[in-house]
Amino acid sequence: MDHEVYRYDDRTVIIRQGLHTNFEAPFLYLLLGSERALLLDTGTGHVLLRPLIDSLLDGRQLVVAHTHAHGDHIGGDGEFDEVVGLTPAEVAAYFGLNDWPEGVAQFDLGDRVLDILPIPGHHASHIAVYDGETRLLFTGDSLYPGRLYVQDWNAFRASVSRLAAFVAAGNPVEWMLGAHIELTDRPGEDYPMGATVHPDEHELRLAPAVLAELHAVLGPEPARIVRDHFIVYPV
Ligand SMILES: [Zn+2]
Numbered sequence: 171m172d173h174e175v176y177r178y179d180d181r182t183v184i185i186r187q188g189l190h191t192n193f194e195a196p197f198l199y200l201l202l203g204s205e206r207a208l209l210l211d212t213g214t215g216h217v218l219l220r221p222l223i224d225s226l227l228d229g230r231q232l233v234v235a236h237t238h239a240h241g242d243h244i245g246g247d248g249e250f251d252e253v254v255g256l257t258p259a260e261v262a263a264y265f266g267l268n269d270w271p272e273g274v275a276q277f278d279l280g281d282r283v284l285d286i287l288p289i290p291g292h293h294a295s296h297i298a299v300y301d302g303e304t305r306l307l308f309t310g311d312s313l314y315p316g317r318l319y320v321q322d323w324n325a326f327r328a329s330v331s332r333l334a335a336f337v338a339a340g341n342p343v344e345w346m347l348g349a350h351i352e353l354t355d356r357p358g359e360d361y362p363m364g365a366t367v368h369p370d371e372h373e374l375r376l377a378p379a380v381l382a383e384l385h386a387v388l389g390p391e392p393a394r395i396v397r398d399h400f401i402v403y404p405v
């Protein structure tokens with residue numbers, strides 16, 4: 171199997187591109203509403219994705235968007251018809267985020283309204299997606315059990331602060347789901363870069379306390395910070 175497919179519930183599908191297909195082994199998310207479906211990321215492009223997605227849509231119209239525009243998350247875009255653009259301006263325009271990177275936009279899939287928040291720092295066009303129905307927060311490459319590569323420190327710090335404030339303002343999170351796993355199940359221990367086997371992986375999900383922890387440990391100056399469930403990694 172080139173993808174692992176896990177149904178979190180009947181309208182939330184977690185898809186992982188197999189580690190044997192590419193060392194990045196990214197996670198993709200398919201969120202189904204009554205009218206539309208949102209596919210968040212398309213993987214590295216080393217394997218066909220559309221047949222799997224089509225088999226899960228049940229007649230819904232598909233929109234493809236991205237947590238951010240790095241190559242390991244947009245590689246399958248060419249297989250799809252309606253794909254949101256990759257620049258911050260295009261992402262902002264599509265979702266109606268008129269004050270990027272401030273603000274929150276709503277995106278309605280039909281009986282399922284998602285909140286979209288700009289969180290640049292790892293990448294300029296990065297967004298987080300919050301689903302109030304499941305209380306899942308999709309954090310892409312900005313927060314996952316692995317190396318959080320920070321390209322723009324000040325932007326990243328501000329984004330984590332806004333995201334923490336959004337959660338505190340009455341948007342409770344059950345779990346955060348990111349786009350990779352690069353840690354073992356031992357505290358703060360990562361696999362070598364490019365590893366194609368991951369014995370004893372950390373679990374995908376992160377508890378909301380980990381967002382508060384990230385917020386608390388980010389200081390004004392770029393620094394590598396090793397914690398149990400993530401490694402901040404300035405680049
Ligand atoms: Zn990335």
Ligand SMILES: [Zn+2]
Binds near residue numbers: 196240311
């Ligand atoms: Zn990535």
